[in-house]
Amino acid sequence: xxxxxxxxPPGEPRRVAYLYVLPALLLYAAFLLYPLLHGVWIxxxxxxxxxxxxxxxxxxxxxxxxxxxxxxxxGHALVLLLFYxxxxxxxxxxxxxxxxxxxxRGLVFFRTALFLPQVVAMVTVAVVWRWIYxxxxxxxxxxxxxxxxxxxxxxxxxxxxALPSVGLVGTWVEIGLAMVLFMAGVQKIPRELxxxxxxxxxxxxxxxxxxxxxxxxxELAVALTLTITAALRNFDLIYMTTSxxxxxxxxxxxxxxxxxxxxxxNEVGLACAIGVIIAVLIFAITSVVTRVVEGxx
Amino acid sequence: xxxxRGERGLSYAxxxxxxxxxxxxxxxxxxQAFQVGPHGIDPSTFARAWRLGHFGTYMRNSxxxxxxxVTVASVFSIMAGYALGTxxxxxxxxxxxxxxxxxxxxxxxxxxxxxFDLRSMGLTDTLPGLMLPQIAQSLAFGTFWMxxxxxxxxRSLVEAARMDGxxxxxxxxxxxxxxGRPAIxxxxxxxxxxxxxxxxxxxxLVSANESLRTAPLGLSVFQGPHTTxxxxxxxxxxxxxxxxxxxYVLLQxxxxxxxxxxxxxx
Numbered sequence: 367x368x369x370x371x372x373x374x375p376p377g378e379p380r381r382v383a384y385l386y387v388l389p390a391l392l393l394y395a396a397f398l399l400y401p402l403l404h405g406v407w408i409x410x411x412x413x414x415x416x417x418x419x420x421x422x423x424x425x426x427x428x429x430x431x432x433x434x435x436x437x438x439x440x441g442h443a444l445v446l447l448l449f450y451x452x453x454x455x456x457x458x459x460x461x462x463x464x465x466x467x468x469x470x471r472g473l474v475f476f477r478t479a480l481f482l483p484q485v486v487a488m489v490t491v492a493v494v495w496r497w498i499y500x501x502x503x504x505x506x507x508x509x510x511x512x513x514x515x516x517x518x519x520x521x522x523x524x525x526x527x528a529l530p531s532v533g534l535v536g537t538w539v540e541i542g543l544a545m546v547l548f549m550a551g552v553q554k555i556p557r558e559l560x561x562x563x564x565x566x567x568x569x570x571x572x573x574x575x576x577x578x579x580x581x582x583x584x585e586l587a588v589a590l591t592l593t594i595t596a597a598l599r600n601f602d603l604i605y606m607t608t609s610x611x612x613x614x615x616x617x618x619x620x621x622x623x624x625x626x627x628x629x630x631x632n633e634v635g636l637a638c639a640i641g642v643i644i645a646v647l648i649f650a651i652t653s654v655v656t657r658v659v660e661g662x663x
Numbered sequence: 664x665x666x667x668r669g670e671r672g673l674s675y676a677x678x679x680x681x682x683x684x685x686x687x688x689x690x691x692x693x694x695q696a697f698q699v700g701p702h703g704i705d706p707s708t709f710a711r712a713w714r715l716g717h718f719g720t721y722m723r724n725s726x727x728x729x730x731x732x733v734t735v736a737s738v739f740s741i742m743a744g745y746a747l748g749t750x751x752x753x754x755x756x757x758x759x760x761x762x763x764x765x766x767x768x769x770x771x772x773x774x775x776x777x778x779f780d781l782r783s784m785g786l787t788d789t790l791p792g793l794m795l796p797q798i799a800q801s802l803a804f805g806t807f808w809m810x811x812x813x814x815x816x817x818r819s820l821v822e823a824a825r826m827d828g829x830x831x832x833x834x835x836x837x838x839x840x841x842x843g844r845p846a847i848x849x850x851x852x853x854x855x856x857x858x859x860x861x862x863x864x865x866x867x868l869v870s871a872n873e874s875l876r877t878a879p880l881g882l883s884v885f886q887g888p889h890t891t892x893x894x895x896x897x898x899x900x901x902x903x904x905x906x907x908x909x910x911y912v913l914l915q916x917x918x919x920x921x922x923x924x925x926x927x928x929x
Binding site for chain 2: 380382383387390397398399400401404461468477478481482483484488489491493494495500541542547598606624628637644648652
């Protein structure tokens with residue numbers, strides 16, 4: 367290596383690099399990139415998966431947003447976004463800023479417990495919550511204890527309450543993630559900033575906006591990115607708890623991809639269009655969040 | 664002074680409340696599955712769930728899929744990450760972005776075309792057909808993760824080995840991989856978790872062959888005829904979740920660091 371090369375990115379020019387990358391690239395391209403492109407292609411056809419498809423242009427995309435049932439699904443996804451992303455991040459943010467100024471012990475234990483819902487298989491989470499919301503489950507039991515027994519119901523089978531009920535499962539799963547992230551971030555904010563704010567006579571609210579919020583921007587961006595993605599990719603939970611029901615009360619795009627392609631109607635082209643829309647939404651929302659929250663132009 | 668103590672107390676109270684909330688549902692089904700009651704603990708529900716739900720077969724399938732996916736994806740990720748992190752070549756950055764792009768591709772966008780692609784290759788309802796897409800997904804994260812490690816690995820190690828005439832292959836496996844064990848372990852546990860918990864791909868790609876069901880797919884099928892037998896369902900749900908939870912409790916630092924820094928990296 368010559369001296370002139372030292373300021374450049376690490377490593378020296380090597381052809382052998384291609385050989386190292388090749389196996390990964392081949393598998394990745396064949397079983398992830400190609401299906402993605404193939405999905406875009408299929409989404410441009412009316413196709414039932416068996417007979418020859420007919421060209422649809424953007425017809426499936428028009429239908430995805432035009433069909434009241436599917437549009438309803440995007441509406442539900444928006445509601446779930448509140449439960450999966452906005453609610454956990456807001457709650458965790460306020461709670462963590464309340465503990466910003468003290469050094470805590472035993473964090474490993476708390477962190478491990480709070481993060482647990484993130485690693486448990488979603489199918490298991492679904493079974494647990496189906497029981498919690500069932501007619502004889504703990505929610506109704508507690509309502510009975512406090513004299514609100516008349517409100518008891520099968521929550522996941524209720525047209526009004528099924529969607530918020532599923533949403534709260536998302537809140538439960540994501541709130542620990544947000545707390546763990548913010549707790550790590552807040553411990554990195556220099557104590558002196560809080561002391562300076564105190565000396566300037568800042569109350570808790572001003573301190574929050576002047577010190578905590580700017581100090582946690584990066585963590586907030588990460589938390590929003592991860593939780594929004596989770597909200598749009600909640601097939602497992604919906605399939606296992608409500609299958610989109612009752613009626614179409616909890617139908618969401620992630621579920622409709624499966625339902626339209628392999629359900630009774632065999633609308634494979636439409637299913638692919640919905641899948642593509644989910645992917646585009648994830649790209650778009652996460653890049654917007656990263657820019658806005660991290661304050662990059 | 665009292666203010667600080669009050670804040671400390673409040674902090675622990677908040678943490679305790681949310682820890683209880685996080686643990687309660689899991690604790691409750693543990694309680695149910697063991698039928699804790701006046702007669703003490705009864706583990707027989709687990710045996711019944713295991714037998715009725717064919718979880719012996721399904722857990723074995725999940726294990727086979729996880730071992731193959733994690734092994735293949737790890738080895739190829741290490742190789743690709745090594746090249747992208749330590750060598751300079753034409754198209755290096757473009758290739759890196761191609762892999763990073765994969766981190767954002769949701770399964771929902773590829774599962775339908777995958778079904779038809781794999782069917783035309785005769786790979787639906789086979790274990791390889793279920794493994795290949797999961798290897799591809801794992802490679803996106805693995806390559807991204809290993810590149811970050813190799814970029815941060817001390818150059819002096821590599822240069823010293825080169826002086827001794829070691830080939831790039833030897834430098835990788837004899838020098839860098841042993842030093843990078845913690846980073847590799849993080850990758851391995853995350854890939855294991857994602858593979859073990861995968862549901863949608865299994866549902867679509869191996870649903871016609873009962874003997875190939877994975878544990879999560881087995882649980883969803885098991886739920887059908889036992890919709891309201893919650894002790895039995897709880898036991899089955901715990902069996903499915905257990906392997907990942909055990910690894911998590913042992914190696915929680917790796918899980919949390921990996922899942923969060925994956926997004927925290929520049």
